[in-house]
Amino acid sequence: MKNNFDYIVVGSGIAGLTTALTLSNFGRVAVFTKKNPSDSSTNLAQGGMAAMLGKNDRVEWHIEDTLKAGDFHNKKSAVSFLVKNSLEAHHWLKKQGVLFDTKPSLEAGHRISRIFHTTDFTGQDIEKTLLKKVSENKKINIFKDSLAVDLIVKNDSCDGISVLIDDNKIVSFFSKAVILATGGSGQVYLWTTNPTVATGDGIAIAVRAGAKVSDLEFVQFHPTAFKNKTSPLFLLSERLRGEGAKLVDKNGKQFVNELLPRDVVARAVFKKQKTSEVYLTMAHLDKKDIIKKLPNIYKALKKQGYDLTKDSVPITPAAHYQCGGITTDLDGKTSVKDLFAVGEVAATGVHGANRLASNSLLEAVVFGRRASSYIKTHCLVISSKEGIQTNYRLDPRLRGDDTQKIKIKIQKTMWEKVGIVRKKNELLEALRTFKSIKKQLEIIKEKNGISLQLIEVLNLSEVAIAITQAALNRPKSLGVHYIT
Numbered sequence: 198m199k200n201n202f203d204y205i206v207v208g209s210g211i212a213g214l215t216t217a218l219t220l221s222n223f224g225r226v227a228v229f230t231k232k233n234p235s236d237s238s239t240n241l242a243q244g245g246m247a248a249m250l251g252k253n254d255r256v257e258w259h260i261e262d263t264l265k266a267g268d269f270h271n272k273k274s275a276v277s278f279l280v281k282n283s284l285e286a287h288h289w290l291k292k293q294g295v296l297f298d299t300k301p302s303l304e305a306g307h308r309i310s311r312i313f314h315t316t317d318f319t320g321q322d323i324e325k326t327l328l329k330k331v332s333e334n335k336k337i338n339i340f341k342d343s344l345a346v347d348l349i350v351k352n353d354s355c356d357g358i359s360v361l362i363d364d365n366k367i368v369s370f371f372s373k374a375v376i377l378a379t380g381g382s383g384q385v386y387l388w389t390t391n392p393t394v395a396t397g398d399g400i401a402i403a404v405r406a407g408a409k410v411s412d413l414e415f416v417q418f419h420p421t422a423f424k425n426k427t428s429p430l431f432l433l434s435e436r437l438r439g440e441g442a443k444l445v446d447k448n449g450k451q452f453v454n455e456l457l458p459r460d461v462v463a464r465a466v467f468k469k470q471k472t473s474e475v476y477l478t479m480a481h482l483d484k485k486d487i488i489k490k491l492p493n494i495y496k497a498l499k500k501q502g503y504d505l506t507k508d509s510v511p512i513t514p515a516a517h518y519q520c521g522g523i524t525t526d527l528d529g530k531t532s533v534k535d536l537f538a539v540g541e542v543a544a545t546g547v548h549g550a551n552r553l554a555s556n557s558l559l560e561a562v563v564f565g566r567r568a569s570s571y572i573k574t575h576c577l578v579i580s581s582k583e584g585i586q587t588n589y590r591l592d593p594r595l596r597g598d599d600t601q602k603i604k605i606k607i608q609k610t611m612w613e614k615v616g617i618v619r620k621k622n623e624l625l626e627a628l629r630t631f632k633s634i635k636k637q638l639e640i641i642k643e644k645n646g647i648s649l650q651l652i653e654v655l656n657l658s659e660v661a662i663a664i665t666q667a668a669l670n671r672p673k674s675l676g677v678h679y680i681t
């Protein structure tokens with residue numbers, strides 16, 4: 198196996214694939230992805246991507262809307278760069294083959310229609326198109342079932358990564374630059390819309406390597422996910438409420454203005470859940486119109502036994518988006534030399550204390566492209582040469598219930614004590630729990646070697662500690678961080 202590449206990208210969502218495709222113009226790229234390439238949040242994005250294309254829109258307006266949503270905690274230079282480059286990002290995706298509708302739509306928080314869709318499963322179309330481009334590109338090697346475990350850092354500079362391949366061997370890879378595009382960490386919570394791969398690995402890897410992280414207390418909860426037995430929960434997007442869906446309790450009584458901001462609605466649902474199940478209903482609206490406008494959501498619910506045109510659908514809030522992450526500048530640079538972060542795993546400063554809907558797909562493209570230009574001119578040398586291959590002995594017990602039980606303990610504690618509404622004493626209690634879990638997992642690792650499951654749960658414990666600590670460091674509520 199070849200161990201040296203010009204560039205190493207970890208993750209195959211929109212951020213990783215955009216960066217890999219752009220970097221392939223300058224050298225050979227390896228993309229590592231821990232399961233199947235399409236397993237990503239990108240593949241689940243239903244809404245769309247914001248872009249400032251319309252003659253009636255203005256750069257300042259999109260900037261102001263983003264700052265307002267982020268409770269003005271955003272980095273203005275990052276927001277301005279995002280908005281000014283949205284047209285280029287939209288065109289670049291179209292050039293790759295993404296068939297955006299010509300007419301944009303409106304979403305909560307945007308003062309004007311500027312959200313571009315393909316269907317109501319826009320993310321899936323983007324993911325499929327970019328993966329096709331990558332598979333046709335001879336300069337890019339994509340390695341599936343390859344979990345990045347840790348960075349190889351020497352003299353404060355990132356030389357490469359160690360990867361667990363097929364859950365049975367560890368191999369080191371070296372490059373001029375490593376780009377983490379590992380997405381979010383929604384799986385740290387019991388209820389989430391994020392796919393099972395979203396275990397916050399990038400954050401954990403960066404923390405272990407000593408890279409700076411920021412704004413991790415700002416976890417966005419979506420108010421309306423379809424309440425099912427296990428996560429990931431299917432998202433019932435903002436569009437439904439935009440079309441007139443009502444949120445009601447077990448007696449069919451409305452309890453919140455559905456068009457209020459996401460975090461306000463999420464808290465209202467969370468509160469109501471203490472005394473009643475909560476449902477979303479569109480039964481009062483035109484049946485044909487619902488099926489025409491929301492065909493995929495309609496079909497997905499039908500498969501679960503619910504008819505969106507007449508049934509009340511059970512819902513719950515769910516962890517949806519990580520606003521913070523690995524601290525980067527506008528070039529995607531982290532505090533470790535030759536280590537970059539793009540997409541949801543990065544804290545560029547764009548989202549501030551709360552993300553404006555449909556800005557995240559855009560951020561991944563804009564900053565993935567910008568990081569690539571920087572890397573091309575500044576990262577020129579592969580420092581180390583040979584990879585080490587180790588076959589690991591795995592204790593079969595680690596594949597079973599043990600790690601699964603610990604994972605659920607982390608997820609439940611995060612949901613109950615570090616979730617939508619936070620209290621200082623509960624945060625402190627949660628922190629103690631996570632620190633003790635991490636110790637327990639490290640002992641297991643020491644004794645028995647590693648497995649994909651163990652690494653994921655270890656990463657979840659690392660991320661749980663980082664989020665809880667960040668929440669404790671901010672005693673006053675701001676944006677989606679709500680503390681009483």
Ligand SMILES: Cc1cc2nc3c(=O)[nH]c(=O)nc-3n(C[C@H](O)[C@H](O)[C@H](O)COP(=O)(O)OP(=O)(O)OC[C@H]3O[C@@H](n4cnc5c(N)ncnc54)[C@H](O)[C@@H]3O)c2cc1C
Nearest residue numbers: 208209210211212231238239244245345380540541555558
């Ligand atoms: C249900 C849902 C709906 C959404 N709707 C919208 C929307 O309409 N508009 C919008 O702008 N945003 C939306 N978002 C948010 C948006 O989809 C994400 O922020 C964005 O797709 C993140 O892209 P990414 O490339 O950073 O990460 P992802 O797409 O999550 O990709 C991360 C990749 O990293 C891989 N990976 C992770 N850890 C490792 C590891 N250790 N080793 C190797 N590989 C690893 C994963 O397997 C995956 O391939 C939505 C999110 C969800 C969950």
